[in-house]
Amino acid sequence: MSNLAISAPPASSPAADAEMQPRIEQGADPQAVNRAFDAIDAVFAASPNPELTRQGLRGYVDMVADAKTTPAAAIEALTTEHDIHLEEWDTSTLDPKLRDGLLAHYLQTNTGERILVVPAGQDPAVRLAAVRTLLAHQGVTA
Numbered sequence: 001m002s003n004l005a006i007s008a009p010p011a012s013s014p015a016a017d018a019e020m021q022p023r024i025e026q027g028a029d030p031q032a033v034n035r036a037f038d039a040i041d042a043v044f045a046a047s048p049n050p051e052l053t054r055q056g057l058r059g060y061v062d063m064v065a066d067a068k069t070t071p072a073a074a075i076e077a078l079t080t081e082h083d084i085h086l087e088e089w090d091t092s093t094l095d096p097k098l099r100d101g102l103l104a105h106y107l108q109t110n111t112g113e114r115i116l117v118v119p120a121g122q123d124p125a126v127r128l129a130a131v132r133t134l135l136a137h138q139g140v141t142a
Contacts, residue, residue: 032125039129042103071124075131082140084114091119103130106138114140 079086091099103126105117116134118127 035123035125036129039123039126042126042129071128075124075128078131078135079116082114082135084116084135084140087115087117088120088122089117103127104134106134106140108138 075086078084091102094102099119102119103122107115107117109115116131118131
């Protein structure tokens with residue numbers, strides 16, 4: 001059985017801004033780009049392996065910049081592709097420190113069932129960034 005949880009507050013990064021500037025110049029929605037990088041920065045801040053995190057989020061950045069799909073659709077495709085059950089939890093009863101910092105939790109049971117727990121009502125961009133990082137860390141995705 002393995003599990004991993006990522007939690008961190010969103011933060012802005014000058015490196016992220018510089019990395020996305022060419023995409024904005026090519027017509028990507030600046031607000032979507034900002035939301036994407038806020039989510040990515042939050043995941044990077046909590047990552048035990050930033051390079052693995054970068055690899056796991058590369059597709060997410062391209063998806064946001066190219067506006068090919070929504071984050072919610074990308075999560076659905078990813079969980080379907082890897083036979084992962086997505087569970088939304090009401091986190092309102094958790095201690096505020098946990099409630100405000102929980103981005104996602106991945107669990108693979110000893111029977112092989114894969115479960116991904118995310119806070120109910122979570123921003124889809126934040127959710128997708130956390131999901132990609134968790135799954136990449138667990139070796140579920142490339």
